């Protein structure tokens with residue numbers, strides 16, 4: 574998609590009630606190669622941007638199975654895709670349950686799978702979802718609001734050392750211990766209930782010289798979101814298992830938005846390609862090296878300058894893809 578076409582998409586999205594601009598659309602379609610009559614899976618439908626483009630290409634006779642953990646997003650996507658209703662099957666579930674979903678639908682194998690992880694701009698900006706340190710929403714961060722544990726529960730109930738580990742491991746935040754200590758001090762006075770309250774405490778304890786270009790609460794908020802939604806748990810298993818659901822020459826395309834997620838995708842794809850993942854000298858390597866797919870992206874693809882000029886939120890996207898052999 575050229576810059577002008579992309580600008581048109583963004584103008585369209587901005588006129589809508591809830592904007593989210595799908596990232597790396599050309600790269601997704603180029604790698605997924607949706608064909609008329611094929612069966613595809615969008616594991617992260619969101620507001621249906623990628624799904625709509627896939628639907629256009631799989632007519633006539635195609636089927637798109639679209640999963641999202643967020644019922645509200647899925648409802649919006651269903652509305653957007655209603656002209657394809659017969660060939661779009663929405664499923665409110667975690668994409669990690671894809672094998673079960675396909676089994677229930679009596680679908681044995683598929684022609685391609687896309688996952689575009691993380692949260693959509695709509696979720697991030699929705700005043701009642703609590704994902705953003707820039708809002709004063711209730712501290713929630715659940716993608717699936719039928720789940721009970723929220724970010725406030727983690728912040729108010731997790732022991733200090735465990736909280737510091739979460740912030741360090743999932744946020745790669747070097748001031749994690751200091752932040753966890755400040756949270757524990759503060760919650761003894763009053764429990765955390767709102768995003769702004771937490772962002773304020775973090776801003777107070779991160780030294781000005783330790784601040785990078787990003788907001789001081791960015792890494793802690795990322796860590797809490799990953800913890801609340803257990804985003805990394807079972808991701809590698811999902812990718813390995815999904816390869817077994819692909820038809821020959823079908824493709825699995827994954828877009829990650831932070832390095833932890835991208836590392837898992839890279840690792841899983843190397844395993845599928847039968848490459849070493851242990852970093853040991855060749856004579857000591859005991860990796861299984863069974864080849865079931867070929868890597869199509871030797872390095873992750875990133876959004877081009879044209880896309881970033883019109884959609885700066887795409888800047889952390891990293892896309893990798895494999896083809897079943």
Ligand SMILES: C[S@@+](CC[C@H](N)C(=O)[O-])C[C@H]1O[C@@H](n2cnc3c(N)ncnc32)[C@H](O)[C@@H]1O
Pocket residue numbers: 593594595596616617618619620621622623624640641642643646666667668669689690691692693716
């Ligand atoms: C970046 S958005 C996807 C946007 C979408 N591609 C579009 O064009 O509108 C990520 C979406 O994936 C959902 N999501 C994230 N992790 C998920 C998971 N493990 N299972 C199902 N949905 C997930 C989120 O709720 C969110 O709606």
